[in-house]
Amino acid sequence: MIEIQNFTKRYGKKTAVDNLTATVKPGQVTGFLGPNGAGKSTTMRSIIGLDTPTSGSVTVDGQDYRDFRAPLTEVGALLDAKAAHPGRSAYSHLMSIARTHGIGRDRVDEVIDLVGLTAVAKKRAGGFSLGMGQRLGIAVALLGDPKTLILDEPVNGLDPEGVKWMRELLRGLADQGRTIFLSSHLMSELSLIADHIIVIGQGRLLADASVNEFLDQGANAVRVVSPDAQRLKSALQGPDVTVTEVDKETLSITGLDAPVVGRAAAANGLVLHELSTEKSSLEEVFMNLTAGTVEYKSQDATKIAQQGVSA
Ligand SMILES: Nc1ncnc2c1ncn2[C@@H]1O[C@H](COP(=O)(O)OP(=O)(O)OP(=O)(O)O)[C@@H](O)[C@H]1O
Secondary structure, eight states, rough: OOEEEEEEEEEEEEEEEEEEEEETTTTEEEEEEEESSSHHHOOOOOOOOSSSEEEEEEEEEEEEEGGSSSGGEEEEEOOOOOSSSSBBBBHHHHHHHHHHHHHOOOHHHHHHHHHHHHTTTTBBBGGHHHHHHHHHHHHHTTTTOOOOOEESTTTTOOOOOHHHHHHHHHHHHTTTTTTEEEEEEEEHHHHHHOOOOEEEEEEEEEEOOOOHHHHHHHHEEEEEEEHHHHHHHHHOOOOOOOOEEEETTEEEEEESSSSHHHHHHHHHOOSSSEEEEEEOOOHHHHHHHGGGGOOOOOOHHHHHHHHOOOO
């Protein structure tokens, strides 16, 4: 379990993390989200003792990371996929880390196999692709068979097979009762991997909820397909109700739930071919939640396309 209590980190005048309190529980995958510069890496670095809190505390299983006698067996971390020396092979990189903890060659072979790098284990890490580097980073994190894993953007650079592999690996590790804390900007992926979500913006906590609770915050729309779409549209008019025509027979309705739409159709004798509730995506809820906290904003892509990049 990771406990972050009233954690504040300042770099000079810049407050990177501002009085953050959150608990990352064992037995589940917790996704850590926030726009660029929100303070995710700072928090993760502080969990493994690479940064010191200005105030507050960050502990793993009740201890300060620096107090662990054999930290690799308590917390595995992937913070930088390019951390291996480029001239070293994956095998010698792992062996050099294993030696610091009295971990044997068998375990090194085991993690190399687990992350699928056996065929390239003796090759220079400098020649590795981003995805291979990520796999090597995961191997390092798993080396000491730790109860807690901290992963900064672990799916970055992985191909679809690698993403699927990562998802299944993390699911399996969480099911064994481990604490998995990962950041990602890939929302659709995160909604498949994570059970719980912690969102920060400008260093402050914005949400701490299960993925389902988080998605329930979004505006749900009811989708209905009917040969009588126009008559149904008239029947549904009311304050706070928005009916959008997707096509001739399809309506998207906000402000009413599906049973109400179904009853209105029945009361008016209108035929329905489809009636369903469409949940907002993780990305939509995230964008709404963090809209006021985004520091580094891009220009509207459509405008750029219309004007030309150099205009
Ligand atoms: N060593 C440092 N010195 C000064 N400012 C820093 C330092 N490290 C981080 N910051 C600042 O603290 C804020 C939080 O940065 P951090 O890297 O934790 O954000 P992040 O959420 O991980 O962002 P990203 O999604 O872009 O990786 C940023 O404004 C960043 O510029």
